[in-house]
Structure formats: C-alpha cells, structure tokens
Amino acid sequence: MLALLPHIVNGLTLGLLFALIALGFMLIVGVMEVINLAHGSLFTLGAYLALSTIGADWFAGTGFGSWWLGLPVAARYVVALALGPLLAGAAGLLLELCLRPTYGKAPLYGLLLTFGAALVIEEVIRLVWGTGEQHLPIPAGIDGAFLLGGLIFSTYKFFAAGFSIVAILGVWLFLERTPYGAIIKAGAHDSEMVRALGYDLSKLRLLVFGFGAALAGLAGVIMAPIWGLRPHLGIDVVIPAFLIIVIGGVGSFWGAVIAAILVGLAVGVTGAYAPAWSLLSMYVLLVLVLGFRSRGLLGRKSALEN
C-alpha cells in the first residue's frame, strides 16, 4: 500500500492536469455542441504565444524589448500566463466567426471545419516558430523538485495541479455565480428560449468559443514545461480531452472533472504496475463507464444524440 501511495498522488495530479486540458473543450461542446478539433492547436498556440512573450524574440531588438528582457522570468511568466490564453482566445473568436455558416447543419460540418482549422493553426505555428523543439522557461520558484516520503516529486507539476484547481473553481464560479454564466448555461439548455428573452445568441456563442479557446491556451501554457513544446503538440491533447468529456457526460462540468481525475488515476496507477497498458487504460475506463451508463458519469441528453 505504501508503494502505491505515491502513484495515487501522482495520478491525482495528472488527473487535475487532464481536467485543465478538457475544460475549454467541455465548455464548447456543452454549450455549442460543436466538437472543436482545433482545441489541441489552440492549446499549442497559447503555449507558443507565451514563449514569445517570455523570450521576446520578435521585439528583443527594441528599447522596450531590452527593458522587458531585463525583468525577472517570474514577472514575464505571469504576463505570458495572461497574454498567451488571451491571444489564443482571440484566435478562437475568429474561428467561431468561420463556424457560423455551419450552425443548424449536421455536426459533421463543424467537425470538418475545426479539423481544417487545426491543420491551419499547426502550419502557422510551424511557419512562425519553426519545427524544432522549444523550451518554455518557468520561474525558479516553481522549478526543481522536492522530497516527499523519500521520493522526488516535481515542484512544477504540483504547481500546475494547484493552478488547475484554481482554474476549475474559477470557471465553475463564473458559470454558477455570474449572470453571464447563467446565460451561457441557459443557452446550452434551450438556446431558442434565450433568444426569445432578448439575448443575442451570436454574441453568446462568440463569447463561449473565445472563452473555451482561452482555456485551451491556458492549459497549453501550463502543460508546455511538462510535455515540451512542438508544433504538433495538439495531437496529444484532443484525444484525452474528448475521452474525458465522453466519460464525464457531454455538457456536465463536474462530470468532466471527475472523469479527468479517474483518467489520471487510471493512467498513473497503470503506469506503475502495467506501464505498457498506461495509455490504453483510459480507453478501458471509457468502455467500462459507457458499458454501464451510455451518457457518461453525469451526462444528460444532448443535441449531439439527435
């Protein structure tokens, strides 16, 4: 049991990171019923934008650039943590505008468009930042490792897990405790009624998509120091995010969070005792959950079922 404990802790932290990755994807699927295959590319874009913000590679030669690079990494990191997701969110807004002609049509149209967008974003990243591996610097305070029970754990990974908890609670509070959140939830439940009450559904969708894209970007900035940074990083993101929302139940916030933690635990514990099965374990979990409850853990009927 003592040998298992560190793997459970590791699985929990991994699960929280998976939850952060799935958050934006869940929001867009839940509210707009669009499976955003560009989620992974927006994730990567956020991380690259943060890299350029910290490294200042495009304005290093200017006076402002010299001043900026003179600031400690921690200060630049905090700005990057805000700017990367904001710009990824802006890219999300553009993508939503492109998506509009597909509304009211078969889900396949949205799926294909976001798939195309994923390819475009990935190629843009390749052109702007190159194909090679990049390294996103992090402040010294959250870098390195610490000892717990005689084992070494990564400080940054625990920071990232803690940050995920804050992000999850922040999004939940936004959805549950603000009028905007109430409108978003109502829009997911009955969009025609929301329109009839005088709310602009187009703006609502724009806001949700931008917010979901910004969350993808935020996850990218947080995950890049763990997974590394390369143009095709997004591929590693979409599949777990999709699995998590299906296991949790499409449109269910806490369903997705619980599913992410279960996936993290499954991957973490399998990684210790049957590592060759670690990636497969999330699919086994999917089969088990859907075998007992076809709408996922906390899922309700979705328009995607029509």
Add this chain to the structure above:
Amino acid sequence: MFKSKISRRRLLGSAVAAGGATAFFGPWKHNRVYAASTDKPIRIGLTADASGQYANSGASDRRGMIMAIDEANAKGGVLGRKVEYFHIDTETTPATGSRVAERMITREDCGFLVGALSSGVANAIGQVAQKYGVLYMNSNSSSPTESGENCHRVKFVWDGNGANFAKAAIKNAIDSFGSKFMLLTNDYVWGHDTAAATRKLLTEYGGTVVDEILVPQGTRDFSAALLTIQQANPDVVAAAVGGDDQKAMRQQVAQLGMGSKPAWINNQQDWPDVYGLPVDNLFGVFGTTWYYRLDLPGVAEFVQRYQAAFPETAMRVPGNVFYNGYMCTRELLAAVERAGTTNNIAVIKALEGHVMPAKDRMQHFDAMIDPVTHQVQQTIYLATANTAPAEKDDLFSILTQSTPEAVKDTAAPGACKLESYEATPTFDA
C-alpha cells in the same frame, strides 16, 4: 466454308498496333528498360516523415538527401543524367510508408528510395522496395532488426543500430556506475530490439536487469515511470525511448533533478531531438554517429556547406540525422557512377562490401558496408552534455569513439537472410 470478314491488311495493321502497345505499355520491366534507354533524369523518392513523431528529424533527414543530390547535379549529374527528387510525407506510420513507396515506384517512376526514421516505417518501405527490386537506403532508423531479420537485398542501413550503441555504452556504464540496470523501453519494434540487445550484453558483461518499464509510444507523462525507477533504485537506467516521447521524458527527468542519479544511458540521441533544449535536459551518456564539432578534416567545411544551402533553417548546424541522410544519398549516387549503370543489381553489387575512408565520411575510422547484413559498419561515439560549450550550438561533449569492429552487431549476420540476386527483380532506373 467460313469466310473471315477481316482483311489481311487490317489484320497486319492490328498486329503492328498491338505489338507497339505491348512494347510501350507492356510488362513493367520492359517499361523500365525503355525509360532507362533515354537520357531522362534519375528519380529518387525521398521517403521522409514530415508529420508524426519523427516530423522534425524527417525534415533534417530530407535536407541531407537534398544537399547530396544538389551537389551531384552541380557536378554535372550522375552518368550524365540529372538527378531529380520527389518527396511524400510518410507520416511516421508504417501503412503510409508502404503506400508512399508503392506510389513512388509505380506512378512516380522513382528508381531509388531514400529515407527513414522509424524502424516500423523502414521495414514497411523495405518490403515494397524488395517486391520491385528498387534500391532503398534506410538512412536513419536504428532498430537491430533492420539489418537482422528484416534485412533485404535492396535495403542498405546507414545508421548505427541499438546493438552498436549498447555495445559502446554498457561495459563502460557497468565499470563506472554499477551493474544493477533498469530498462526504460519504448513499446515498439526499435525499443524492444534495443532492450533485447542491452539484456544480452548485460548478461555477457555481468550486469543484471532489476526491471523493465515498457512505455507506450505517445507517452507524455513519465512521472509514474520515474517514481517506479526511484522505488527500484537502480545504478543505471538504460533508456530506449525515442522521438517526442524522449523529449518529454528528458524534460521531466531534468525537472526532478534525476539526470545524474541514477546514471542514464540512452542508446542514441538524435540531434533534432535535442537542438534548442537547455543543457540540463541532456543528462546521461548517449551514442551518436557524428557531431558537427569533431576535430577532423572536412567537418568545418561541411558545416559551411550546410549553412549556405539552408540559410533559413532554425537548426544552424547539421546533426547526425542530416549527416546520415546526406551520406547515404551521396554514396548511392557514387555507387551508380562506379557501376557505370543504373541497373539495380549492378548498383547493389557496387555497394556491397564497399569501404568508405574515414576522411571521406568525416569520422575517426574507415566504414564498410557489410555484404552480409547491408548495414554500414562505422565509428560510434559516446557523448554527454557539454557544460563548457564553445558556442551556443555546442551541446555535446564527445567522450569516446569506438571502432566499427568493437561495436559490431554480432547477432545480425545470423538473423539476416538476404534474398538472392536472382530472386530480386532487375531493372534499369
């Protein structure tokens, strides 16, 4: 009496037309002979990954091939014929590799194929190439099976393999760090083959394997594996983890500060995988076939040629993947010149047993193409992170260089059964 309605003139005309059509469109071999009798360009298919796990290395591989082809053309071509190349992305996927090879040979008229990073892809391409008798240069995949059980008469393997690198590293690691080894293995053909070679050598040199962790391809989180390693407390971790998996692993090991204890040996460290990473990510000892700061004649000039040919490339100096891509293409074209023909069997014979002087290959020892396994027997270097770099790109510190004989994969000749010349389709490219 039966009276034919076909006149003799019409019958003769039809026969001539049918004969002409058969000569032109007929059996594939005839077509190839027709093609070769003209002065049309020699076409080389570049089977390099542009997406998937080895996308970045694939780009480097391709640049090496292109520079060799451009240099050959600048000298007037090969046998007086211009050399053309044609690239399709093999997507780091064996099924795509097969499809690409098939298309390059049957529809794009490629007489030679060059390129590979993934051993799975190389094996798939090799099978198609053998079916048509098309020479295939496996530039950069390093599974021992490529020159062992998956060898082919048409395939030549240019990279050092897992057995070569393990041989160079393991005895040294046992002497320096201890005999208790843990294997961290990518769960696919290259990882398994390399781990098998490591196990064999450990048995030979008196080491033990306390555990083996199989890491699925596509793993991004190594924390469970790293916790297991800490719990097992080995002296040495022998990692056979490649591509993007390795990049993620390196980053996470460096974050935990586990790069120096336990000791790490990585069979091979491809230059595109580490270029641009912080030096603490380059922990442990690893193998390579070439480094851009080797103190040997021709190296500096080769680097200059690379920089002149690819001024826009973010990777400012060539690495081992580029080097292998370049060398195998250059040697293929040189073999065509030596053979004096593009006939595939003649070119194969010109390559088999060919000795390449150390100065031509910018390595420490002469290299030779093994006629039994078709693998290039070459110098293997052991390197580690350079903590006192002379310039920004000076990432490696070369520790040792082993002769081809010292690191020879002795299991390969027994496992490799090359097809006979007679069983290999022949044609002129």
